[in-house]
Structure formats: structure tokens, C-alpha cells
Amino acid sequence: MRPYVANIDTLLIVVAQVPQPDWILIEKLILNCHIQNIRPIICINKSDLLSEKEIKEWIYPYKGEIEIAVLSTLSGQGVDELKNMIKGQLACFAGQSAVGKTSILNVICQKDCEVGELSRKIERGKNTTRHVEIFECDEIKVIDTCGFSILETVDIKYDELMYYYDSFVKLQHLCRYPNCTHTSEPDCAVKKAVKSKEINQERYQRYLGLFDELKENWRKKYE
Ligand SMILES: Nc1nc2c(ncn2[C@@H]2O[C@H](COP(=O)(O)OP(=O)(O)O)[C@@H](O)[C@H]2O)c(=O)[nH]1
Ligand SMILES: [Mg+2]
Ligand SMILES: [Zn+2]
Known part of the structure; x- marks a missing residue:
């Protein structure tokens, strides 16, 4: 290190x-x-x-x-x-x-x-x-x-990333799926909050970018 x-x-x-x-x-x-x-x-x-x-x-x-x-x-x-x-x-x-x-x-x-x-x-x-x-x-x-x-490397599984964003965690119970990653799922409260500007659009975009990157890393490692 x-x-x-x-x-x-x-x-x-x-x-x-x-x-x-x-x-x-x-x-x-x-x-x-x-x-x-x-x-x-x-x-x-x-x-x-x-x-x-x-x-x-x-x-x-x-x-x-x-x-x-x-x-x-x-x-x-x-x-x-x-x-x-x-x-x-x-x-x-x-x-x-x-x-x-x-x-x-x-x-x-x-x-x-x-x-x-x-x-x-x-x-x-x-x-x-x-x-x-x-x-x-x-x-x-x-x-x-x-x-x-x-x-600069993040040791988090992509489908657990959402738990590190306080503002997402607060809304999770309102999503259709209890383990919603707020990416492509329907009826997502986080996506709604982004639309209504309650959650910052740019921060959400950065989340999506990071989600994709972690998912890709995971795929390369385990598939
Ligand atoms: N304009 C401007 N330049 C700065 C400021 N702080 C640092 N710099 C310049 O940025 C360059 C890099 O600074 P340095 O402290 O070595 O950056 P480090 O690599 O992050 O440690 C140097 O040329 C500094 O003079 C600032 O507040 N304003
Ligand atoms: Mg330096
Ligand atoms: Zn969601």
C-alpha cells in the first residue's frame, strides 16, 4: 500500500x-x-x-x-x-x-x-x-x-453501492423492489427524486457511472 x-x-x-x-x-x-x-x-x-x-x-x-x-x-x-x-x-x-x-x-x-x-x-x-x-x-x-x-479502487459490490448514499437510503423503502439499485428498475423512488430535483442530477449521474464501472469490474473478475 x-x-x-x-x-x-x-x-x-x-x-x-x-x-x-x-x-x-x-x-x-x-x-x-x-x-x-x-x-x-x-x-x-x-x-x-x-x-x-x-x-x-x-x-x-x-x-x-x-x-x-x-x-x-x-x-x-x-x-x-x-x-x-x-x-x-x-x-x-x-x-x-x-x-x-x-x-x-x-x-x-x-x-x-x-x-x-x-x-x-x-x-x-x-x-x-x-x-x-x-x-x-x-x-x-x-x-x-x-x-x-x-x-482510487472501491471494494464494494456494485449492487451494494446504493447503501453508501444517505439520500438514496432514505428513499429505498419507497422503491418497488426492496433491493432496488436505482438504475434500471421500474417504480424507483430515487429516479423520481432525481426528476423532481430532490436528488441532485449530477451526483446521480456520477453514481450511475461508478455503478457501471463496479459492475464491469465484477463481471471481469467472476464471470
Ligand atoms: N492560481 C492558483 N494556483 C495555485 C493555487 N494553489 C496552488 N497553485 C499552483 O498549482 C501548481 C501545483 O501546486 P502543488 O501544490 O505542487 O500541487 P500538488 O501536486 O497537488 O501538490 C503550482 O504551480 C502552484 O503554484 C491557487 O490557489 N491558485
Ligand atoms: Mg504535492
Ligand atoms: Zn430505486
Whole structure:
């Protein structure tokens, strides 16, 4: 398993305008947090590059379900708010390369770790040992990582995926079938809720994408 990290309280899932978010990957990170009892926080970084409208669109699918921090290490916006959110916790970064994980660590801990690791990473190749260090500052402990391949695979059977979405679980008893996966079944309360915008359309689409992927993985493995 790489990186070697244990006993994390919080996973800071960093997204930014560049590189464009891979929302399915973010869904997977959130699911793994649920499985491992880790508190996920989506950190929308580089807010200086996003319009108010874009920020709203990014927040919307997770509103009320997942905590969100909007920040910019460039302007300093939202940094104190994030620090308050993770006070007393051991937090770890996850997210695509170059979204600004190390930059956020630097502003939180007043450190000067090297940013812009994208090209260096390619130069060094994939199998370089990378050390893991806990930085401590103002009652916050943070760990930088260069990605989280272990959390990018989800060890859930496709027909159990729906149990990890609170808003789906609440409606399940209203579906015709008690084990409805909310995909192709008739009389599905979740699909109705998506239609009436009670459940966010985009989050549901991400669920469907992940469902298909898990189903395909399952088929390859066992059929
Ligand atoms: N515009 C903008 N650029 C940022 C911000 N935070 C980080 N960056 C830039 O994004 C690039 C990648 O940052 P880095 O911290 O190395 O990302 P990491 O690979 O996720 O650790 C660097 O060029 C940073 O200067 C921000 O808030 N706004
Ligand atoms: Mg980095
Ligand atoms: Zn259903």
C-alpha cells in the first residue's frame, strides 16, 4: 500500500479548475472515507480561477452531505476557515497531481515544501520511494501525499453501492423492489427524486457511472 498512512481523521479531497476534476475519482475517495470512517472534506482550491457560478455548480451536488471548503492559496481566501475545520485532527491530502495539495500544506503550516511536483514526478518515474511526514502547526497535523492509488479502487459490490448514499437510503423503502439499485428498475423512488430535483442530477449521474464501472469490474473478475 502506498503511501503508508494510518489513523487519519480527515481526508482533504482537493479539486481545482486545473487540472479539471475527475468527479468519479472524487466519488471513489468519498466512498472509501465512508468505508474507513474517515471524515471527507472537499477542498475547492484555486478559487481565484473560478467564477462564483462555477463554485456554486461544484458545491451543489454535495451540499448537505459532504463538507466543503473553498480556498485559494494564492489569495489566501478560505485558508483560516479550513484550518478551523480541521483543528485537533490528523488530516491527509488526496487528489490529482497539481491541484495544489502541497501549496495548501505550505500555507496551513507556514512551510516551504516544493510545489509543482507534476513534472518532477514524471522524471523520477513511478517506483521512487516517497517518505511520509506529519507536519504540525496550530493543533493541526497534516500529511502530504502524491496521490492515493489505494483509495482510487472501491471494494464494494456494485449492487451494494446504493447503501453508501444517505439520500438514496432514505428513499429505498419507497422503491418497488426492496433491493432496488436505482438504475434500471421500474417504480424507483430515487429516479423520481432525481426528476423532481430532490436528488441532485449530477451526483446521480456520477453514481450511475461508478455503478457501471463496479459492475464491469465484477463481471471481469467472476464471470
Ligand atoms: N492560481 C492558483 N494556483 C495555485 C493555487 N494553489 C496552488 N497553485 C499552483 O498549482 C501548481 C501545483 O501546486 P502543488 O501544490 O505542487 O500541487 P500538488 O501536486 O497537488 O501538490 C503550482 O504551480 C502552484 O503554484 C491557487 O490557489 N491558485
Ligand atoms: Mg504535492
Ligand atoms: Zn430505486
